[in-house]
Amino acid sequence: MISKGAAMKKILLLSLCAFLGAAAPLRAETPPVFDRAQRADGARVAPDRFLRAYDPVTVFFPGDTGPKAGGAEDTPQKYVAMTPQPAGEWRWLGPRALQFRPADAWKPLSRVDVKLGSAETKLVALLPTPRSTNPAEGADPQLELTQIALTFAEPVDAAALTRLLTIEVRPSPGVSPQGGQMLSASAYEIRALERGERAEEQTYVIRFRERIADGRVAILRLRLSDEAGLDDQTYELRLRTAPPFAATEASCGHGWSDDRAENVLRCASYLTTAESGEEEGDDAAIPYAPASKRQLTLSFNATPETIDILRAREALRITPPVDDLAVESDGRRLRIVAKFLSDQVYELSIAQGALKDSQGRALASAFSQRFAFTRDAPALQWDAGYGVAERFGPQLLPLRGRGYDR
Known part of the structure; x- marks a missing residue:
């Protein structure tokens, strides 16, 4: 057992320790500094390689050197040497950062040396980019x-x-x-x-x-x-630059469908089938409409020059030959109109340089296209609803039609 006197001594000792601990002054921790101008990479001059137009030059010091409140510096040579020294203003950004702001743009391709103690930084003024x-x-x-x-x-x-x-x-x-x-x-x-x-x-x-x-x-x-x-x-x-002048495509004219098979462009009339709503089957009636003009549309990637019929016959070679050839210009297209026969395979050939565009550029490569027109569905229409026919006169009736060979 612990005696009464020993217990009393222990209580007094603990009380004394508590009193001394309360009487000792607390040591305050130094707060971190957040407003110190300093490069994260440790560089002492920024920028450290090149200058653009009105870029400022900032010099960093390892310790407090200038006024804490910042301000203009009239004797910067005491801290840093810049060669050559152009017109401008030196200003403290804080106690550890001194900045030079040029009055004029840096002369392109000029060299600027910034010396801070024994350290020297060489800067190059870049050539400006075009506006x-x-x-x-x-x-x-x-x-x-x-x-x-x-x-x-x-x-x-x-x-x-x-x-x-x-x-x-x-x-x-x-x-x-x-x-x-x-x-x-x-x-x-x-x-x-x-x-x-x-x-x-x-x-x-x-x-x-x-x-x-x-x-x-x-x-x-x-x-x-x-x-x-x-x-x-x-x-x-x-x-x-523009692509070379070239023929890009040949297609059938208005009123004809394009169908390509075995390198042959087959032009079929839209009037070869009965319209919707008519009786279906072999005896379906096809209403009369004038046959569409048979033509071939030639497309280019630029506007071709205007050509006359003589020039067209030289440049546009069609085999076998056709009658009543005519060429119509329509922007970047040439419409080739002629008496094309049904179920006859033709070939259109254009030699390299045979045509020029509106800028005088010659056709860069040759072009050829085989094509054929299908036979029109036969159809007739009266030109008059009634009339008088002579018994012994000319045996003619006022009819018009399409799809019949004459």
């Missing part, structure tokens, strides 16, 4: 791509533009470089257009010695810096 181009990105395919215009907000060095610009020509659609060609600098020239006022934008025209061929994609690439390691900073423009 607009002609033709524009995503424009319709060009029939004549002989030049490209680049418009900048301010003048740039034409020699640097020539040095940093490349043009590649690929076969359409331009996805693969296979079959492409990189144009040499002698294949084009770059000229600056005159400006009316100093504040106006500056346009540079790239004129090709020879027009870009049809069915091509011209890829203009402009490196924004000639510094090694900055090749990823590139402006790209893609322009398409």
